[in-house]
Amino acid sequence: MNPTDPQTFSHRTAQISTGRLYHFIDQVPSNYDPTQPPLVCLHGFPDSWFGWRYQIGPWCRQGFRVIVPDMLGYGETDMPHDSSAYSPKNICNDISALLDFLAIPKAVVIGHDWGSYMAGRFALWHPDRLIALVMLSIPYVPPKEQYVSLEELVRAYPSYGYQMYFASESSTSEIEANLVPFLASAFRTPEKALSWSKLNELITNKQINFTDDCLLNERELQFYVSRFQRGMRGPLSYYRTTKTRFEEEKEAQLPVHLPPNLPVLFLYGTKDVTCPPSAVRNAHKFISRLNTVAIEDVGHWVMLQAQDRVALEVLRFLSSLGLSQQSRM
Incomplete structure (x- = not known):
């Protein structure tokens, strides 16, 4: 596995029982012990399986099978047109179906950004499939008792204004027409990061052209x-599920607390504006076995800015649960 070359990873596709076609990385170590649970990594927006490229190798070399899907709407995975397909209930059912396809009863699920949100919801929709949970950058938020529209949320928390833009239909074509500068700006360092509302303004006025300060090299x-390039409708649809996910969670009467016996690790960068300290403190109210690790001077893209630290902290967490293996490199 060479993190600079996507083709050096083990690519697979599968038609799962929910009817979706999923593309995923399935990295199986040569010394694989099937009694050890695999690590299933869920990416966020705007990302892909490639976002985990610096952690797949280190975890695999420690004997862990690492499975990293392109999430629904991304990469070579199916992209339904209807935004309701991207609700957490449907995504979690897809992940459970992928585990079924691979004959995996239980796994350690690791998520970043939207993937972190989905990982937390997976613990509510499919608690029997989890051995442990790792959440990066976005802390756990419980299901709401009362519906709060996106408009109400933004009025209360103006910094979430970007979600209104992403939820709008106009964002799809505007971002598709400015894909390079949009991605270059999205993957910026904390010091140079733009608010999504500012990014929206620059895109709309065609004043955006930054490739400097990007955490990605040109390749x-x-x-x-x-x-x-096949479109942004799928990735942006996650922001268009506010009411659907509330209704599904309300109907299912999902609990607000994660299972009390579930070990959870939360990793975040201290310069990540999407992760205020108050949100981290609040998560402790709903998670009995929560460990938090703050990574100093790092922003939202912890897997890129703290590549080795993220890999190491997860291995330490797994070791504390008796799951790690001695390196056999």
Whole structure:
């Protein structure tokens, strides 16, 4: 596995029982012990399986099978047109079906950004499939008792204004027409990061052209561009599920607390504006076995800015649960 070359990873596709076609990385170590649970990594927006490229190798070399899907709407995975297909219930059912396809009863699920949100919801929709949970950058938020529209949310928290833009139909074509600068800006360092509302303004006024200060090199950026060239409708649809996910969770009467026996690790960068300290403190109210690790001077893209630290902290967490293996490199 060479993190600079996507083709050096083990690619697979599967038609799962929910009817979706999923593309995923299935990296099986040569010394694989099937009694050890695999690690299933869920990416966020705007990302792909490639976002985990620096962690797949280290985890695999420690004997863990690492499975990393392109999430629904991304890469070579199916892209339904209807935004309701991207609700957490449907995504979690897909992940469970992928485990079924691979004959995996239980796994350690690791998520970043939207993937972190989905990982937390997976613990509610399919608690029997989890051995442990790792969430990166986006802390756990419980299901709401009352519906709060996106408009109400943004009025209360103006910094979430970008979600209104992503939820709008106009964002799809505007971002598709400015894909390179959009991605280059999305993967910026904390010091140079733009608010999504500012990014929206620059896109709309065609004043955006930044490739400097991007966390991706030119080759990586072009790989991401190639992954998104078939369209942004799927990735943006996650932001268009606010009411659907509330209704599904309300109907199912999902609990607000994660299972009390579930070990959870939360990793975040101290310069990540999407992860205020208050949100981290609040998560402790709903998770009995929560460990938090703050990574200093790092922003939202922890897997890129703290490549080795993320890999190491997850291995330490797994070791504390008696799951790690001695390296056999």
